[in-house]
Amino acid sequence: PQAVPVASPVTDSTIHPTLVVTIVIDQFSANLFNQHRDDFTGGLATLAREGRVHANGFQQHGVTETCPGHSTVLSGVNPTRTGIPANDWIDPATGKEVYCLFAPRNHLAHGDDATDNGVVGPEQLQATTLADWLKTASPQSRVYAVSGKDRGAINLNGHLGDGAFWYTDGFGFTTYVEPGQTPQGRLAPVAALNARIGERLRATPPSWTYTHEGCRRLSGDWTINGRTLHSDLPTEGFKLDTSPLLDELTLEAATDLLETQQLGRRGVVDMLGVSLSGTDRIGHAFGTQGPEMCEQMYRLDAALGQFLQRLPPNSIVVLTADHGGSDFVERLAARGYPQARRFDARRLAAINETLKGQFGLADGPLSSGGSGL
Template sequence: MRIKSLIAFAALFGALSGPAVAQEASPPRLVVVVVVDQFSANLFNQYRSRWTGGLHRLAEEGLVSINGYQTHGLTETCPGHSTVLTGAHPAQTGIPSNDWVDPATGKEVYCLAAPRNTLAHGRVTDNGPVGPDNIRAESLGDWMKAQKPGDRVFAVSGKDRGAINLAGHRPDGVFWFTDDFGLTTYVEPGQSAEARLAPVAAFNQAFRIRQQARTSSWWTGAETDCQALSGDWTINGQTFRSRVPPARDAFDNSPALDEETLAAATYLIDTQHLGQGRGTDLLGVSLSTTDRVGHAYGTQGPEMCEQMHRLDRALGTFLDRVAQIPGGALVVLTADHGGSDFVERIAARGYPHAHRIDNAPLSAVNDRLRDQFHLADSPLHSASSGLIVADKDDKALPAPLRDQVIDAALPLLRALPDIVFVEARDRLLQDPMPDTRNPEMLTVRERMRLSAVAERSADIIMIRAQNATGGGRVGGNIAGHGTPWDYDRRVPIVFWTPGAQAQERFLPIRTIDIAPTLAAVLGLSTPSLEGRAIPLWPEADAAPPEPGR
């Protein structure tokens, strides 16, 4: 799709009568893209009536698509974020999962690993040296910098993969929180760590003072509707006490992380004077707490309840600031993926099919393959998107043995309980890319094709039945996401600008439609994209249809 026309910002509010036409007008001075990690459409709808702050404002004043979709099947943070501002599926961004195994070395590779870089805070923490190198698609920020060099691009998050994916390859600043420091960033060869951190140096100093002065819990327990959700659950023989504050009372696992991320976003607006230049600035904001709460405590307890209320209030304060941008601002809110509750609570609430799976059948498959091919070690190893076929050091088996093991494994794996889809990655890659304009109609195979990347995806793609999960440890992760099922794929997509007419749209749109939509608003040319530009509010003042038409 080649977007050539400049859609006037005023046209968003219905200033055009009839079809939009190309005309010179000022686009918004600031575009803010907010991605709430693990914010499913189910969660959005569940709490929608309870919000009073920023989420209420977006839901009641914005253009709300209640059937937004991440189209692909492996619904994790890194691939989900990679779709939002590229207009491309993970199969095209080159980011199939949060990490993968290098078949030559057997080493795990983080999705945004960049060994040539260093981290600005001077330590190797979190995911090590990172950067945008592994992302194979350009994004909205890259188009802005190439076509309008005066435009500025910043991003901030609780996670490196949240910030970097939104910032693209050539941002003016990209920051995320790291333990005992504040906001950090990556430093490329020839760059200065001090210069890279300069935009947030004062913020970090004040942040550390706030952290050191903290004496109370990171949780308030003040939401009356949340306390009623408390309870005790048995998970893999351990007792999980679902209550606020939780047993692990840490900043990076609490609503305070999102509050500080939004404070940092506001700081960048103020100190970098975003939205106050002649062009348009882009600010990406990825909010990580909903994901961390969902993993550690599930989505239906008092922990997520408090997170939803506090996120709503923090976004309210942030939107108040955004609404003051003199030249106008356009805000988009979506999610990198959805999520589900832990299976024990799901089962107790009327869905007895939800359960944790037994890994013994997979062990039996490995036993048969070892015997059949006279192998000393099990050839099937778990990976983020399925199974790799490898030796004891996770290095790929040599040809033709690798293909022979895969051929023998497929029927055995398809016969396992709780497994609903199994296919070799290389065979899946032979399928054409599916038409995703009706994302709810995609087959499981098509969803997984949208996630498949040569060399990076697992050798064997394997999908479990709905609400069938493995693992689970109290004090670690007890719930998750990553499946092709709609509770992980459906996400809210909301466009908002002060004064625009509230509107709900029920037909599905995709996260890959966000980037071309924003590019059209900003008058940017794009490469050929899978996503399409969505008209925003064009009919507000449109002339009524002629009689009989």
């Protein structure tokens, strides 16, 4: 889905934006949007009602993952030109796996380069973006991006943006530090926010329970690879970054940047990128048709509604997705898709060994990387 609303619906000729907000909902399939569209009452309802909606959008490129998908959103070109064909790829010179935003000269601002996806930055991004074009034409403009993932924030912030921040568990929102920069300086825009979030989470440990009773009817048990998945809330082994709280924190950070950086209120055009990772994390962990995703849709809609209310006048909002997703095959088969089958993961080792030998690779190309989707 893609929508372009403003404070009140107007024609293109009358739009004079002071703030451009780009929202990417990770793994927000067109069919997921359409499935819940009539139930939305918050931000997604506002965008659907007041914006221009392409409810059956698709990607032109083949590998629809988070990093290549985000690289296309503000660059306007396909991954063959952004230089980011996948979340990870095999470097033909070394035969080893490379993360899409690997930046060996950089460090992570929170002090642990071994966390998240390691050292990152925009240097793998070969294309320029709308954020870069704006900063070049209007150096006084401010550009920020925030996400639950590094690849969501960095791709939207581009090369010249003022700050790309993503959530890392146990710290808050972090960023990358380039040579000549300091962690304190890079984290300054979110330092007070991180302190507030940390204090709140320590005082009230987060949890995930039902807020919409209609989602409870979707609960049930499923047998997957001989193990039982109890699809219900609260989830087993709760993780904040695999719950609606991740997007709620991300939108809180976006709102904080709006206010502290006075975005859209200084007489120049500013940009804010917001990549919401919760739908993707939940989709991979629990599928797309259970109570977990149902709750995610309602809470995301509500949080987006609160965020949109904080935008200054003359803001333009674009909402899209980097890629789609599917439910797990056992539930698909039970709901009328008998052709759905789960691949036998035990075959991967043999396939990888064959490919490694044939192409001289150090890493198995079909082994799942730590970055996820």
